[in-house]
Amino acid sequence: INPALAYDQRKSAPMLRKNDEHDAYCVATVLINQLHTLPDAKPKDNEWTLSQLVNRRDLLVKDGIRFKNGLHEQISMAYPSYSKFFSEIDGKCAMYFWKTYPSPVHLQAKTAEELTIEFKEISRVAKKDKAELILDCVKNDGNTFREYQESRDFITTSLVRDLEHQKEELAGLDQEIEKILLSFDYKLTSMPGIGTSVASKL
Known part of the structure; x- marks a missing residue:
């Protein structure tokens, strides 16, 4: 997943402190909402x-x-x-x-x-x-x-x-x-x- 997408999702609901649980939520939200647009992961x-x-x-x-x-x-x-x-x-x-x-x-x-x-x-x-x-x-x-x-x-x-x-x-x-x-x-x-x-x- 592109880190920029998760960052945008996180910025949409600003928090005063960094929260790993919220970061994980943002990544999961991007995967659910934009799964059809994300490229396949292809490790080198x-x-x-x-x-x-x-x-x-x-x-x-x-x-x-x-x-x-x-x-x-x-x-x-x-x-x-x-x-x-x-x-x-x-x-x-x-x-x-x-x-x-x-x-x-x-x-x-x-x-x-x-x-x-x-x-x-x-x-x-x-x-x-x-x-x-x-x-x-x-x-x-x-x-x-x-x-x-x-x-x-x-x-x-x-x-x-x-x-x-x-x-x-x-x-x-x-x-x-x-x-x-x-x-x-x-x-x-x-x-x-x-x-x-x-x-x-x-």
């Missing part, structure tokens, strides 16, 4: 598509939080001291570790040197200190083996796969949002501190 394709992408992204972000919370629940049982060696539960090395060693039983006979070699395939900056810390924490935590450990391990690796897929989908959505933002006149992403995800909601 780029705006509609962007809103759909943003909605999809918001859902994926919520999924990621849910997956990480679930992973924390599983990992904290198998590795009570995990936060000492992985500050981010979904970091690259951490994700590899959880998927390969969902519980300490899979680390039997594993040396710090072997772990370090594996980590360096994921991250060049991986150091032997990290692997040594992991093995020390596992030793200090004691026996964390539980009944139905195999099923618990499956849950852990499943959550890791979900997180990996969520990250891939999120990266793809960000690319699509970045492309469609080019169809808008404003260039908010050129401003410091405003990325693609923030600009898409402004």
Whole structure:
């Protein structure tokens, strides 16, 4: 609806104070009295598509939080001291570790040197200190083996796969949002501190 029409309707009955209820009444009055003369609302394709992408992204972000919370629940049982060696539960090395060693039983006979070699395939900056810390924490935590450990391990690796897929989908959505933002006149992403995800909601 054209804001000018609602404004004219509101001016026809002046009020001393702004009243949202009266404003809504004016809009409804215009719609009822002039419906046959009003143009059809046709949202722009780029705006509609962007809103759909943003909605999809918001859902994926919520999924990621849910997956990480679930992973924390599983990992904290198998590795009570995990936060000492992985500050981010979904970091690259951490994700590899959880998927390969969902519980300490899979680390039997594993040396710090072997772990370090594996980590360096994921991250060049991986150091032997990290692997040594992991093995020390596992030793200090004691026996964390539980009944139905195999099923618990499956849950852990499943959550890791979900997180990996969520990250891939999120990266793809960000690319699509970045492309469609080019169809808008404003260039908010050129401003410091405003990325693609923030600009898409402004």
